[in-house]
Amino acid sequence: xxxxxxxxxxxxxxEARMTLxxxxxxxxxxxxxxxxxxxxxxxxxxxxxxxxxxDPVYIEMRDIVWxxxxxxxxxxxxxxxxxxxxxxxxxxxxxMGTRYRREAQGTMTAGALVGEVMRYLGYEWSGEDxxxxxxxxxxxxxxxxRAKRG
Numbered sequence: 001x002x003x004x005x006x007x008x009x010x011x012x013x014x015e016a017r018m019t020l021x022x023x024x025x026x027x028x029x030x031x032x033x034x035x036x037x038x039x040x041x042x043x044x045x046x047x048x049x050x051x052x053x054x055d056p057v058y059i060e061m062r063d064i065v066w067x068x069x070x071x072x073x074x075x076x077x078x079x080x081x082x083x084x085x086x087x088x089x090x091x092x093x094x095x096m097g098t099r100y101r102r103e104a105q106g107t108m109t110a111g112a113l114v115g116e117v118m119r120y121l122g123y124e125w126s127g128e129d130x131x132x133x134x135x136x137x138x139x140x141x142x143x144x145x146r147a148k149r150g
Contacts, residue, residue: 002031003031003038004035006038006042009038009042009044014044017039017045021036021040024036024039037124037125041125043119051104051106057096057104057106058109060095061096061106061109064091064092065110065114065116065117066117074088074114074118075121078142078143082129082142083129083141083143084140085137086132086135086140088110089107089136092136107137110137111137111141118141122145123143125141126141126143126144127142128140128141128142
């Protein structure tokens with residue numbers, strides 16, 4: 001697999017990016033890992049649908065995920081060797097009740113927001129893993145401290 005360029009990825013439809021990322025992850029290797037990392041670092045949409053940024057549920061979810069409490073929970077999960085969502089998902093359930101759900105891309109949106117927070121905190125994507133029982137989301141990204149460049 002030849003890794004695509006940033007320009008090529010930006011020119012793709014969101015659905016094509018999602019397919020490319022899934023294929024690159026499945027194939028693995030250096031080019032596959034580099035492709036997944038590049039796609040994740042660009043933080044581009046992976047579907048044409050999704051929760052609009054002005055949706056009240058999105059706003060509530062964003063505010064929770066970016067809160068000091070959720071950041072601390074995300075870091076605590078990573079330190080325990082789990083995806084950051086492992087401890088953020090229960091917090092979303094507690095605060096949002098039935099408004100946090102898989103339908104209407106709720107868990108996908110939550111995962112994307114947690115990804116934004118983790119990149120902001122200096123982490124990079126390192127894979128995906130299953131979440132513990134009781135989480136509404138079933139899988140989520142794993143994170144490691146971003147490698148220093150240069």
